Amino acid sequence: MQTPFLQELAKLIGENNILIDPADQKKYVCDWFGRASGSALAVAKPGNAEEIASIVKLSAKHHISIVPQGGNTGLVGGGLPDDSGQELVISLERINKIRSLDALGKTITVDAGVVLENLHNYAHEHGLEFPLTMGSQGSATVGGLLSTNAGGTAVLRYGNARDLCLGLEVITAEGEIWNGLRSLRKDNTGYDLRDIFIGAEGTLGIITGAVLKLVPLPKARLSALLSLDSPSLAIQLLEFVQTKANSQLTAFELISDTCLSLVDQYFPQFAYPFSTKVPYCILIEISDNESEEHAYTLLNAILEEAFEMNLITDAIIPQSLAQSKRFWEIREHIPLSQVEDGKNIKHDISLPISKIPEFIEEAKKIINKELPTARIIDFGHLGDGNLHYNVAAPSGENPDIFMKNKYLVNEWIHDLVNEMGGSISAEHGIGANKAQELIKYKTSTELNLMKKIKAGLDPHGIFNPKKILL
Ligand SMILES: Cc1cc2nc3c(=O)[nH]c(=O)nc-3n(C[C@H](O)[C@H](O)[C@H](O)COP(=O)(O)OP(=O)(O)OC[C@H]3O[C@@H](n4cnc5c(N)ncnc54)[C@H](O)[C@@H]3O)c2cc1C
Numbered sequence: 001m002q003t004p005f006l007q008e009l010a011k012l013i014g015e016n017n018i019l020i021d022p023a024d025q026k027k028y029v030c031d032w033f034g035r036a037s038g039s040a041l042a043v044a045k046p047g048n049a050e051e052i053a054s055i056v057k058l059s060a061k062h063h064i065s066i067v068p069q070g071g072n073t074g075l076v077g078g079g080l081p082d083d084s085g086q087e088l089v090i091s092l093e094r095i096n097k098i099r100s101l102d103a104l105g106k107t108i109t110v111d112a113g114v115v116l117e118n119l120h121n122y123a124h125e126h127g128l129e130f131p132l133t134m135g136s137q138g139s140a141t142v143g144g145l146l147s148t149n150a151g152g153t154a155v156l157r158y159g160n161a162r163d164l165c166l167g168l169e170v171i172t173a174e175g176e177i178w179n180g181l182r183s184l185r186k187d188n189t190g191y192d193l194r195d196i197f198i199g200a201e202g203t204l205g206i207i208t209g210a211v212l213k214l215v216p217l218p219k220a221r222l223s224a225l226l227s228l229d230s231p232s233l234a235i236q237l238l239e240f241v242q243t244k245a246n247s248q249l250t251a252f253e254l255i256s257d258t259c260l261s262l263v264d265q266y267f268p269q270f271a272y273p274f275s276t277k278v279p280y281c282i283l284i285e286i287s288d289n290e291s292e293e294h295a296y297t298l299l300n301a302i303l304e305e306a307f308e309m310n311l312i313t314d315a316i317i318p319q320s321l322a323q324s325k326r327f328w329e330i331r332e333h334i335p336l337s338q339v340e341d342g343k344n345i346k347h348d349i350s351l352p353i354s355k356i357p358e359f360i361e362e363a364k365k366i367i368n369k370e371l372p373t374a375r376i377i378d379f380g381h382l383g384d385g386n387l388h389y390n391v392a393a394p395s396g397e398n399p400d401i402f403m404k405n406k407y408l409v410n411e412w413i414h415d416l417v418n419e420m421g422g423s424i425s426a427e428h429g430i431g432a433n434k435a436q437e438l439i440k441y442k443t444s445t446e447l448n449l450m451k452k453i454k455a456g457l458d459p460h461g462i463f464n465p466k467k468i469l470l
Contacts, residue, residue, distance in 0.1 A: 057175035070144030076431030112143030149199035151427035156383035169209035252383035342399030350426035
Protein backbone atom coordinates (compact mmCIF):
# COMPACT_ATOMS: atom_id res chain seq x y z
CA MET A 1 0.00 0.00 0.00
CA GLN A 2 2.05 2.91 -1.27
CA THR A 3 0.22 6.20 -0.63
CA PRO A 4 -0.92 7.49 2.79
CA PHE A 5 -4.50 7.29 1.51
CA LEU A 6 -4.19 3.60 0.65
CA GLN A 7 -2.43 2.88 3.92
CA GLU A 8 -5.25 4.49 5.90
CA LEU A 9 -7.83 2.70 3.73
CA ALA A 10 -6.17 -0.62 4.55
CA LYS A 11 -6.45 0.19 8.25
CA LEU A 12 -10.20 0.80 7.81
CA ILE A 13 -11.23 -2.28 5.82
CA GLY A 14 -8.17 -4.54 5.68
CA GLU A 15 -5.69 -5.03 2.84
CA ASN A 16 -7.53 -8.12 1.62
CA ASN A 17 -10.54 -5.99 0.72
CA ILE A 18 -8.61 -3.58 -1.50
CA LEU A 19 -7.66 -4.35 -5.09
CA ILE A 20 -4.69 -2.43 -6.47
CA ASP A 21 -3.35 -4.69 -9.22
CA PRO A 22 -5.00 -3.80 -12.59
CA ALA A 23 -5.41 -7.53 -13.32
CA ASP A 24 -7.54 -7.91 -10.15
CA GLN A 25 -9.53 -4.77 -10.96
CA LYS A 26 -10.60 -5.80 -14.47
CA LYS A 27 -14.12 -6.95 -13.52
CA TYR A 28 -14.76 -3.57 -11.83
CA VAL A 29 -13.36 -1.22 -14.50
CA CYS A 30 -14.84 -2.81 -17.68
CA ASP A 31 -18.51 -2.64 -18.58
CA TRP A 32 -20.84 -5.58 -19.25
CA PHE A 33 -20.02 -5.49 -22.97
CA GLY A 34 -16.34 -5.66 -22.09
CA ARG A 35 -15.89 -2.36 -23.96
CA ALA A 36 -15.72 0.84 -21.93
CA SER A 37 -12.95 0.68 -19.40
CA GLY A 38 -11.32 3.04 -16.96
CA SER A 39 -8.53 2.73 -14.49
CA ALA A 40 -8.99 2.94 -10.71
CA LEU A 41 -6.65 4.04 -7.95
CA ALA A 42 -8.09 1.07 -6.08
CA VAL A 43 -11.27 -0.99 -5.73
CA ALA A 44 -12.45 -1.03 -2.10
CA LYS A 45 -14.80 -3.77 -0.90
CA PRO A 46 -16.12 -2.67 2.50
CA GLY A 47 -18.23 -5.02 4.63
CA ASN A 48 -20.86 -2.68 6.08
CA ALA A 49 -22.34 0.83 6.03
CA GLU A 50 -20.08 2.05 8.84
CA GLU A 51 -16.98 1.15 6.83
CA ILE A 52 -18.34 3.03 3.81
CA ALA A 53 -19.00 6.07 5.99
CA SER A 54 -15.37 5.97 7.18
CA ILE A 55 -14.09 5.62 3.61
CA VAL A 56 -16.15 8.64 2.53
CA LYS A 57 -14.61 10.75 5.33
CA LEU A 58 -11.12 9.55 4.43
CA SER A 59 -11.67 10.21 0.71
CA ALA A 60 -12.96 13.71 1.44
CA LYS A 61 -9.81 14.42 3.52
CA HIS A 62 -7.56 13.28 0.64
CA HIS A 63 -9.73 14.77 -2.15
CA ILE A 64 -10.24 11.35 -3.73
CA SER A 65 -13.33 10.88 -5.91
CA ILE A 66 -15.57 7.88 -5.26
CA VAL A 67 -17.39 5.72 -7.82
CA PRO A 68 -20.04 3.54 -6.13
CA GLN A 69 -20.58 0.20 -7.83
CA GLY A 70 -23.07 -2.64 -7.50
CA GLY A 71 -23.20 -5.45 -10.06
CA ASN A 72 -21.58 -3.31 -12.79
CA THR A 73 -24.33 -4.13 -15.28
CA GLY A 74 -25.14 -0.47 -15.97
CA LEU A 75 -25.09 0.37 -19.65
CA VAL A 76 -24.09 4.06 -19.60
CA GLY A 77 -20.71 3.98 -17.86
CA GLY A 78 -22.11 5.31 -14.56
CA GLY A 79 -20.38 2.77 -12.33
CA LEU A 80 -16.97 2.92 -14.00
CA PRO A 81 -13.99 5.07 -13.01
CA ASP A 82 -12.54 7.48 -15.55
CA ASP A 83 -9.11 6.73 -17.05
CA SER A 84 -7.13 8.98 -14.65
CA GLY A 85 -6.26 6.13 -12.28
CA GLN A 86 -7.14 8.50 -9.42
CA GLU A 87 -10.71 7.46 -8.55
CA LEU A 88 -11.70 4.97 -5.87
CA VAL A 89 -14.31 2.38 -6.84
CA ILE A 90 -16.40 1.28 -3.85
CA SER A 91 -17.98 -2.08 -4.60
CA LEU A 92 -20.95 -3.06 -2.45
CA GLU A 93 -20.70 -6.75 -3.32
CA ARG A 94 -19.86 -7.77 0.28
CA ILE A 95 -22.79 -5.80 1.73
CA ASN A 96 -25.40 -8.30 0.67
CA LYS A 97 -27.63 -9.44 3.53
CA ILE A 98 -31.41 -9.66 3.62
CA ARG A 99 -32.10 -7.83 6.88
CA SER A 100 -35.78 -8.65 7.50
CA LEU A 101 -39.09 -9.48 5.84
CA ASP A 102 -42.49 -8.29 7.03
CA ALA A 103 -44.95 -10.76 5.49
CA LEU A 104 -48.02 -8.92 6.77
CA GLY A 105 -46.87 -5.48 5.70
CA LYS A 106 -45.38 -6.96 2.49
CA THR A 107 -42.02 -5.25 2.78
CA ILE A 108 -38.43 -6.43 2.82
CA THR A 109 -35.38 -4.63 4.20
CA VAL A 110 -32.12 -5.43 2.45
CA ASP A 111 -28.50 -4.39 2.09
CA ALA A 112 -27.79 -2.47 -1.11
CA GLY A 113 -25.43 -5.15 -2.43
CA VAL A 114 -28.15 -7.84 -2.56
CA VAL A 115 -28.38 -9.25 -6.09
CA LEU A 116 -31.85 -8.98 -7.61
CA GLU A 117 -32.16 -12.72 -8.32
CA ASN A 118 -31.33 -13.56 -4.69
CA LEU A 119 -34.00 -11.11 -3.59
CA HIS A 120 -36.50 -12.79 -5.94
CA ASN A 121 -35.68 -16.24 -4.56
CA TYR A 122 -35.93 -15.12 -0.95
CA ALA A 123 -39.31 -13.45 -1.50
CA HIS A 124 -40.61 -16.54 -3.39
CA GLU A 125 -39.73 -18.75 -0.41
CA HIS A 126 -42.18 -16.59 1.57
CA GLY A 127 -44.92 -16.74 -1.08
CA LEU A 128 -44.18 -13.15 -2.08
CA GLU A 129 -42.54 -11.41 -4.98
CA PHE A 130 -40.36 -8.37 -5.62
CA PRO A 131 -41.73 -7.53 -9.06
CA LEU A 132 -38.73 -5.88 -10.74
CA THR A 133 -37.39 -8.19 -13.45
CA MET A 134 -34.78 -7.79 -16.16
CA GLY A 135 -32.11 -9.67 -18.12
CA SER A 136 -29.34 -8.54 -15.75
CA GLN A 137 -31.02 -9.80 -12.56
CA GLY A 138 -28.32 -12.41 -11.93
CA SER A 139 -25.82 -9.59 -11.21
CA ALA A 140 -27.64 -6.26 -10.78
CA THR A 141 -27.91 -5.14 -7.14
CA VAL A 142 -30.55 -3.28 -5.17
CA GLY A 143 -28.26 -0.22 -4.84
CA GLY A 144 -27.64 -0.12 -8.59
CA LEU A 145 -31.31 -0.69 -9.42
CA LEU A 146 -32.38 2.17 -7.16
CA SER A 147 -29.56 4.46 -8.26
CA THR A 148 -30.58 4.04 -11.91
CA ASN A 149 -34.31 3.87 -11.10
CA ALA A 150 -34.29 0.71 -13.18
CA GLY A 151 -37.32 -0.44 -15.15
CA GLY A 152 -37.45 -3.86 -16.77
CA THR A 153 -40.28 -5.99 -18.03
CA ALA A 154 -43.00 -5.53 -15.41
CA VAL A 155 -43.08 -1.71 -15.09
CA LEU A 156 -46.42 -1.71 -16.90
CA ARG A 157 -48.01 -3.40 -13.88
CA TYR A 158 -45.80 -2.58 -10.88
CA GLY A 159 -43.84 0.55 -11.79
CA ASN A 160 -40.07 1.08 -11.78
CA ALA A 161 -37.56 0.84 -8.93
CA ARG A 162 -38.69 4.18 -7.47
CA ASP A 163 -42.29 2.96 -7.22
CA LEU A 164 -41.15 -0.15 -5.35
CA CYS A 165 -39.02 1.58 -2.72
CA LEU A 166 -40.34 2.81 0.63
CA GLY A 167 -37.16 3.71 2.50
CA LEU A 168 -33.40 4.10 2.15
CA GLU A 169 -30.19 4.12 4.14
CA VAL A 170 -27.59 6.40 2.57
CA ILE A 171 -24.03 7.52 3.30
CA THR A 172 -23.84 11.27 2.81
CA ALA A 173 -20.89 13.35 1.57
CA GLU A 174 -20.09 14.18 5.21
CA GLY A 175 -19.69 10.46 5.91
CA GLU A 176 -22.89 10.34 7.96
CA ILE A 177 -25.34 7.45 7.82
CA TRP A 178 -28.84 8.70 7.03
CA ASN A 179 -31.29 6.11 8.34
CA GLY A 180 -34.43 6.54 6.27
CA LEU A 181 -35.38 2.85 6.43
CA ARG A 182 -39.08 3.54 6.97
CA SER A 183 -41.69 1.16 5.63
CA LEU A 184 -44.44 3.76 5.41
CA ARG A 185 -46.70 3.95 2.37
CA LYS A 186 -47.65 7.47 3.35
CA ASP A 187 -45.21 10.01 4.79
CA ASN A 188 -45.67 13.67 3.87
CA THR A 189 -43.12 15.24 6.15
CA GLY A 190 -41.36 17.71 3.90
CA TYR A 191 -38.95 17.18 1.02
CA ASP A 192 -38.74 13.55 -0.06
CA LEU A 193 -35.07 12.74 0.60
CA ARG A 194 -35.53 9.14 -0.56
CA ASP A 195 -36.62 10.23 -4.02
CA ILE A 196 -33.61 12.53 -4.39
CA PHE A 197 -31.18 9.61 -4.04
CA ILE A 198 -33.19 7.27 -6.30
CA GLY A 199 -32.04 7.70 -9.90
CA ALA A 200 -29.05 9.84 -8.80
CA GLU A 201 -26.56 7.28 -10.20
CA GLY A 202 -24.26 7.53 -7.18
CA THR A 203 -23.66 11.27 -7.62
CA LEU A 204 -25.30 12.37 -4.34
CA GLY A 205 -24.57 9.60 -1.83
CA ILE A 206 -24.06 5.87 -1.44
CA ILE A 207 -27.13 3.73 -0.82
CA THR A 208 -26.37 1.00 1.72
CA GLY A 209 -29.83 -0.33 2.52
CA ALA A 210 -33.45 -0.18 1.36
CA VAL A 211 -37.00 -1.07 2.33
CA LEU A 212 -38.78 -2.49 -0.70
CA LYS A 213 -42.39 -3.35 -1.47
CA LEU A 214 -43.42 -6.95 -2.07
CA VAL A 215 -46.57 -8.31 -3.74
CA PRO A 216 -48.29 -11.71 -3.48
CA LEU A 217 -46.67 -14.32 -5.72
CA PRO A 218 -49.17 -15.10 -8.52
CA LYS A 219 -50.40 -18.71 -8.84
CA ALA A 220 -49.62 -18.76 -12.56
CA ARG A 221 -47.72 -16.68 -15.06
CA LEU A 222 -48.35 -17.33 -18.71
CA SER A 223 -46.70 -15.81 -21.76
CA ALA A 224 -47.46 -16.00 -25.47
CA LEU A 225 -45.80 -14.76 -28.66
CA LEU A 226 -48.13 -12.88 -30.99
CA SER A 227 -47.14 -11.80 -34.47
CA LEU A 228 -48.52 -8.66 -36.05
CA ASP A 229 -47.97 -6.52 -39.11
CA SER A 230 -47.05 -3.14 -37.61
CA PRO A 231 -46.24 -1.17 -34.44
CA SER A 232 -49.52 0.66 -34.91
CA LEU A 233 -51.42 -2.64 -34.53
CA ALA A 234 -49.25 -3.37 -31.48
CA ILE A 235 -50.53 -0.20 -29.80
CA GLN A 236 -54.14 -1.13 -30.62
CA LEU A 237 -53.48 -4.62 -29.23
CA LEU A 238 -52.05 -3.11 -26.03
CA GLU A 239 -55.14 -0.99 -25.54
CA PHE A 240 -57.40 -4.01 -26.19
CA VAL A 241 -55.51 -6.36 -23.84
CA GLN A 242 -55.38 -3.74 -21.09
CA THR A 243 -59.16 -3.45 -21.26
CA LYS A 244 -59.63 -7.22 -21.13
CA ALA A 245 -56.93 -8.27 -18.66
CA ASN A 246 -56.57 -5.08 -16.64
CA SER A 247 -53.99 -5.60 -13.87
CA GLN A 248 -53.39 -9.21 -14.92
CA LEU A 249 -51.35 -7.92 -17.86
CA THR A 250 -47.80 -7.86 -16.45
CA ALA A 251 -45.64 -7.50 -19.57
CA PHE A 252 -46.03 -6.33 -23.15
CA GLU A 253 -42.74 -6.46 -25.06
CA LEU A 254 -42.28 -5.48 -28.69
CA ILE A 255 -39.74 -7.53 -30.64
CA SER A 256 -38.87 -6.92 -34.30
CA ASP A 257 -38.03 -9.49 -36.95
CA THR A 258 -34.38 -8.35 -36.90
CA CYS A 259 -34.12 -9.26 -33.21
CA LEU A 260 -35.66 -12.73 -33.69
CA SER A 261 -33.34 -13.35 -36.66
CA LEU A 262 -30.27 -12.22 -34.72
CA VAL A 263 -31.05 -14.54 -31.80
CA ASP A 264 -31.64 -17.39 -34.27
CA GLN A 265 -28.30 -16.65 -35.96
CA TYR A 266 -26.14 -16.56 -32.82
CA PHE A 267 -28.11 -18.88 -30.50
CA PRO A 268 -29.69 -21.51 -32.80
CA GLN A 269 -31.16 -23.27 -29.77
CA PHE A 270 -33.62 -20.34 -29.79
CA ALA A 271 -34.73 -20.76 -33.41
CA TYR A 272 -37.00 -18.23 -35.13
CA PRO A 273 -40.28 -19.04 -33.39
CA PHE A 274 -42.74 -18.45 -36.26
CA SER A 275 -42.96 -20.59 -39.42
CA THR A 276 -42.63 -17.50 -41.65
CA LYS A 277 -40.92 -14.14 -41.13
CA VAL A 278 -43.04 -11.60 -39.23
CA PRO A 279 -42.33 -7.83 -39.09
CA TYR A 280 -42.97 -7.63 -35.36
CA CYS A 281 -44.17 -9.74 -32.50
CA ILE A 282 -45.38 -9.10 -28.97
CA LEU A 283 -44.31 -11.10 -25.95
CA ILE A 284 -47.27 -10.83 -23.66
CA GLU A 285 -47.47 -12.02 -20.05
CA ILE A 286 -50.59 -12.64 -17.98
CA SER A 287 -50.32 -13.21 -14.22
CA ASP A 288 -53.11 -14.97 -12.41
CA ASN A 289 -53.88 -15.24 -8.73
CA GLU A 290 -56.32 -18.16 -9.14
CA SER A 291 -54.77 -20.94 -11.24
CA GLU A 292 -52.91 -21.88 -14.41
CA GLU A 293 -56.21 -23.00 -15.95
CA HIS A 294 -57.75 -19.63 -15.20
CA ALA A 295 -54.80 -17.90 -16.86
CA TYR A 296 -55.16 -20.07 -19.99
CA THR A 297 -58.89 -19.31 -20.21
CA LEU A 298 -58.24 -15.57 -20.08
CA LEU A 299 -55.36 -15.72 -22.56
CA ASN A 300 -57.32 -17.85 -25.05
CA ALA A 301 -60.33 -15.53 -24.87
CA ILE A 302 -58.12 -12.49 -25.50
CA LEU A 303 -56.34 -14.09 -28.44
CA GLU A 304 -59.55 -15.29 -30.04
CA GLU A 305 -60.93 -11.77 -30.08
CA ALA A 306 -57.61 -10.27 -31.18
CA PHE A 307 -57.65 -12.60 -34.22
CA GLU A 308 -61.24 -11.63 -35.02
CA MET A 309 -60.28 -7.95 -34.84
CA ASN A 310 -57.34 -8.62 -37.21
CA LEU A 311 -54.88 -7.26 -34.67
CA ILE A 312 -52.64 -10.33 -34.77
CA THR A 313 -51.66 -12.73 -37.55
CA ASP A 314 -50.37 -15.68 -35.51
CA ALA A 315 -49.99 -16.74 -31.89
CA ILE A 316 -47.77 -19.26 -30.17
CA ILE A 317 -49.48 -20.30 -26.97
CA PRO A 318 -47.24 -22.24 -24.59
CA GLN A 319 -48.09 -25.87 -23.88
CA SER A 320 -46.41 -25.59 -20.49
CA LEU A 321 -44.97 -23.03 -18.09
CA ALA A 322 -41.52 -24.21 -19.26
CA GLN A 323 -42.32 -23.19 -22.83
CA SER A 324 -43.63 -19.91 -21.49
CA LYS A 325 -40.23 -19.29 -19.84
CA ARG A 326 -38.51 -20.14 -23.11
CA PHE A 327 -40.15 -17.12 -24.78
CA TRP A 328 -38.44 -14.97 -22.16
CA GLU A 329 -35.13 -16.63 -22.89
CA ILE A 330 -35.51 -15.55 -26.52
CA ARG A 331 -36.16 -12.00 -25.30
CA GLU A 332 -33.17 -12.08 -22.94
CA HIS A 333 -30.89 -13.34 -25.71
CA ILE A 334 -31.47 -10.23 -27.84
CA PRO A 335 -28.77 -8.17 -26.03
CA LEU A 336 -26.51 -11.24 -25.93
CA SER A 337 -26.83 -11.79 -29.69
CA GLN A 338 -26.08 -8.10 -30.22
CA VAL A 339 -22.84 -8.57 -28.29
CA GLU A 340 -21.97 -11.49 -30.60
CA ASP A 341 -22.85 -9.39 -33.64
CA GLY A 342 -20.44 -6.59 -32.73
CA LYS A 343 -20.80 -2.95 -31.77
CA ASN A 344 -23.96 -1.03 -32.66
CA ILE A 345 -25.38 2.40 -32.00
CA LYS A 346 -27.72 2.11 -29.04
CA HIS A 347 -30.65 4.23 -27.88
CA ASP A 348 -32.76 3.65 -24.77
CA ILE A 349 -35.64 6.00 -25.39
CA SER A 350 -39.17 6.59 -24.20
CA LEU A 351 -42.09 8.30 -25.88
CA PRO A 352 -45.77 8.83 -25.19
CA ILE A 353 -47.05 5.32 -26.05
CA SER A 354 -49.39 6.57 -28.77
CA LYS A 355 -46.44 8.13 -30.63
CA ILE A 356 -44.32 4.97 -30.89
CA PRO A 357 -45.59 3.91 -34.37
CA GLU A 358 -44.95 7.40 -35.77
CA PHE A 359 -41.48 7.44 -34.20
CA ILE A 360 -40.56 4.03 -35.67
CA GLU A 361 -41.73 5.17 -39.11
CA GLU A 362 -39.94 8.54 -39.01
CA ALA A 363 -36.71 7.12 -37.56
CA LYS A 364 -36.67 4.43 -40.24
CA LYS A 365 -37.07 7.10 -42.97
CA ILE A 366 -34.10 9.03 -41.55
CA ILE A 367 -31.86 5.96 -41.26
CA ASN A 368 -32.90 4.64 -44.70
CA LYS A 369 -32.11 8.00 -46.30
CA GLU A 370 -28.72 8.53 -44.66
CA LEU A 371 -27.48 4.98 -44.12
CA PRO A 372 -29.68 2.90 -46.45
CA THR A 373 -28.06 -0.46 -45.71
CA ALA A 374 -27.83 -0.12 -41.93
CA ARG A 375 -29.81 -2.66 -39.88
CA ILE A 376 -32.38 -1.45 -37.35
CA ILE A 377 -32.61 -3.72 -34.32
CA ASP A 378 -35.56 -2.45 -32.31
CA PHE A 379 -37.31 -3.96 -29.33
CA GLY A 380 -38.51 -2.78 -25.97
CA HIS A 381 -40.99 -2.49 -23.18
CA LEU A 382 -43.81 -1.20 -25.39
CA GLY A 383 -46.27 -1.15 -22.51
CA ASP A 384 -44.12 1.62 -20.96
CA GLY A 385 -43.40 3.48 -24.22
CA ASN A 386 -39.76 2.37 -23.90
CA LEU A 387 -37.82 1.32 -27.01
CA HIS A 388 -34.29 -0.01 -27.35
CA TYR A 389 -33.65 1.39 -30.81
CA ASN A 390 -30.32 0.12 -32.10
CA VAL A 391 -28.70 0.85 -35.44
CA ALA A 392 -26.15 -1.73 -36.61
CA ALA A 393 -23.67 -2.03 -39.46
CA PRO A 394 -24.95 -3.51 -42.75
CA SER A 395 -24.40 -7.29 -42.94
CA GLY A 396 -20.81 -8.02 -43.87
CA GLU A 397 -19.53 -4.55 -42.88
CA ASN A 398 -17.04 -4.13 -40.04
CA PRO A 399 -19.07 -2.90 -37.01
CA ASP A 400 -16.06 -1.00 -35.63
CA ILE A 401 -15.85 1.10 -38.80
CA PHE A 402 -19.63 1.66 -38.78
CA MET A 403 -19.34 3.17 -35.29
CA LYS A 404 -17.89 6.34 -36.86
CA ASN A 405 -21.56 7.25 -37.49
CA LYS A 406 -22.39 7.07 -33.80
CA TYR A 407 -22.62 10.78 -32.92
CA LEU A 408 -24.57 11.63 -36.05
CA VAL A 409 -27.05 8.79 -35.59
CA ASN A 410 -27.46 9.66 -31.90
CA GLU A 411 -28.27 13.21 -32.91
CA TRP A 412 -30.86 12.18 -35.53
CA ILE A 413 -32.59 9.77 -33.16
CA HIS A 414 -32.46 11.92 -30.04
CA ASP A 415 -33.55 15.06 -31.89
CA LEU A 416 -36.56 13.16 -33.19
CA VAL A 417 -37.33 11.79 -29.71
CA ASN A 418 -37.07 15.28 -28.27
CA GLU A 419 -39.35 16.78 -30.96
CA MET A 420 -41.94 14.11 -30.16
CA GLY A 421 -41.90 14.81 -26.42
CA GLY A 422 -39.81 11.79 -25.44
CA SER A 423 -36.75 11.10 -23.28
CA ILE A 424 -33.21 10.16 -24.36
CA SER A 425 -32.91 7.78 -21.41
CA ALA A 426 -35.90 5.68 -20.44
CA GLU A 427 -34.29 3.34 -17.93
CA HIS A 428 -30.49 3.07 -18.19
CA GLY A 429 -29.71 6.56 -16.91
CA ILE A 430 -27.24 9.19 -18.10
CA GLY A 431 -23.95 8.03 -16.56
CA ALA A 432 -20.85 9.23 -18.37
CA ASN A 433 -22.06 8.30 -21.84
CA LYS A 434 -25.00 10.69 -22.15
CA ALA A 435 -23.83 13.55 -19.91
CA GLN A 436 -22.90 15.72 -22.89
CA GLU A 437 -26.24 15.12 -24.61
CA LEU A 438 -28.19 15.93 -21.44
CA ILE A 439 -27.03 19.53 -21.81
CA LYS A 440 -28.76 19.73 -25.18
CA TYR A 441 -32.02 18.11 -24.20
CA LYS A 442 -32.70 19.56 -20.71
CA THR A 443 -33.73 23.17 -20.27
CA SER A 444 -31.34 25.52 -18.47
CA THR A 445 -33.87 25.72 -15.61
CA GLU A 446 -33.77 21.94 -15.21
CA LEU A 447 -29.98 21.81 -15.38
CA ASN A 448 -29.60 24.64 -12.87
CA LEU A 449 -31.93 22.96 -10.37
CA MET A 450 -30.01 19.70 -10.76
CA LYS A 451 -26.68 21.49 -10.23
CA LYS A 452 -28.04 23.14 -7.05
CA ILE A 453 -29.05 19.75 -5.65
CA LYS A 454 -25.61 18.32 -6.47
CA ALA A 455 -23.80 21.30 -4.91
CA GLY A 456 -25.99 21.13 -1.80
CA LEU A 457 -25.58 17.40 -1.13
CA ASP A 458 -22.03 16.89 -2.41
CA PRO A 459 -20.36 20.31 -2.02
CA HIS A 460 -16.83 19.02 -2.71
CA GLY A 461 -17.94 16.90 -5.68
CA ILE A 462 -16.46 13.61 -4.47
CA PHE A 463 -19.35 11.36 -5.51
CA ASN A 464 -19.09 10.07 -9.08
CA PRO A 465 -17.85 13.25 -10.79
CA LYS A 466 -18.62 13.82 -14.48
CA LYS A 467 -21.59 11.48 -14.30
CA ILE A 468 -25.01 12.97 -15.19
CA LEU A 469 -23.71 16.56 -14.86
CA LEU A 470 -20.49 17.69 -16.56
C1 LIG B 1 -28.41 -7.87 -20.17
C2 LIG B 1 -28.85 -6.59 -19.50
C3 LIG B 1 -30.20 -6.30 -19.44
C4 LIG B 1 -30.63 -5.14 -18.82
N1 LIG B 1 -31.96 -4.88 -18.77
C5 LIG B 1 -32.38 -3.76 -18.14
C6 LIG B 1 -33.78 -3.48 -18.07
O1 LIG B 1 -34.62 -4.21 -18.58
N2 LIG B 1 -34.15 -2.36 -17.41
C7 LIG B 1 -33.24 -1.51 -16.83
O2 LIG B 1 -33.64 -0.51 -16.24
N3 LIG B 1 -31.92 -1.74 -16.91
C8 LIG B 1 -31.47 -2.84 -17.54
N4 LIG B 1 -30.14 -3.08 -17.62
C9 LIG B 1 -29.18 -2.11 -17.03
C10 LIG B 1 -28.70 -2.45 -15.60
O3 LIG B 1 -28.85 -3.80 -15.28
C11 LIG B 1 -29.43 -1.61 -14.58
O4 LIG B 1 -29.09 -0.26 -14.80
C12 LIG B 1 -29.15 -1.96 -13.11
O5 LIG B 1 -29.98 -1.16 -12.33
C13 LIG B 1 -27.70 -1.71 -12.69
O6 LIG B 1 -27.49 -2.33 -11.42
P1 LIG B 1 -26.01 -2.63 -10.94
O7 LIG B 1 -26.05 -3.13 -9.55
O8 LIG B 1 -25.31 -3.48 -11.92
O9 LIG B 1 -25.39 -1.16 -10.93
P2 LIG B 1 -23.99 -0.65 -11.47
O10 LIG B 1 -23.87 -0.93 -12.91
O11 LIG B 1 -22.92 -1.15 -10.60
O12 LIG B 1 -24.16 0.92 -11.23
C14 LIG B 1 -25.11 1.66 -11.94
C15 LIG B 1 -25.12 3.09 -11.41
O13 LIG B 1 -25.57 3.12 -10.06
C16 LIG B 1 -24.55 3.62 -9.18
N5 LIG B 1 -24.60 2.77 -7.98
C17 LIG B 1 -24.49 1.42 -7.91
N6 LIG B 1 -24.67 1.01 -6.64
C18 LIG B 1 -24.86 2.12 -5.90
C19 LIG B 1 -25.11 2.37 -4.51
N7 LIG B 1 -25.19 1.37 -3.64
N8 LIG B 1 -25.27 3.64 -4.11
C20 LIG B 1 -25.19 4.67 -4.99
N9 LIG B 1 -24.96 4.51 -6.28
C21 LIG B 1 -24.81 3.25 -6.75
C22 LIG B 1 -23.25 3.51 -9.95
O14 LIG B 1 -22.33 4.49 -9.53
C23 LIG B 1 -23.74 3.75 -11.37
O15 LIG B 1 -23.88 5.11 -11.63
C24 LIG B 1 -29.67 -4.24 -18.26
C25 LIG B 1 -28.32 -4.54 -18.33
C26 LIG B 1 -27.90 -5.70 -18.94
C27 LIG B 1 -26.44 -5.99 -18.97
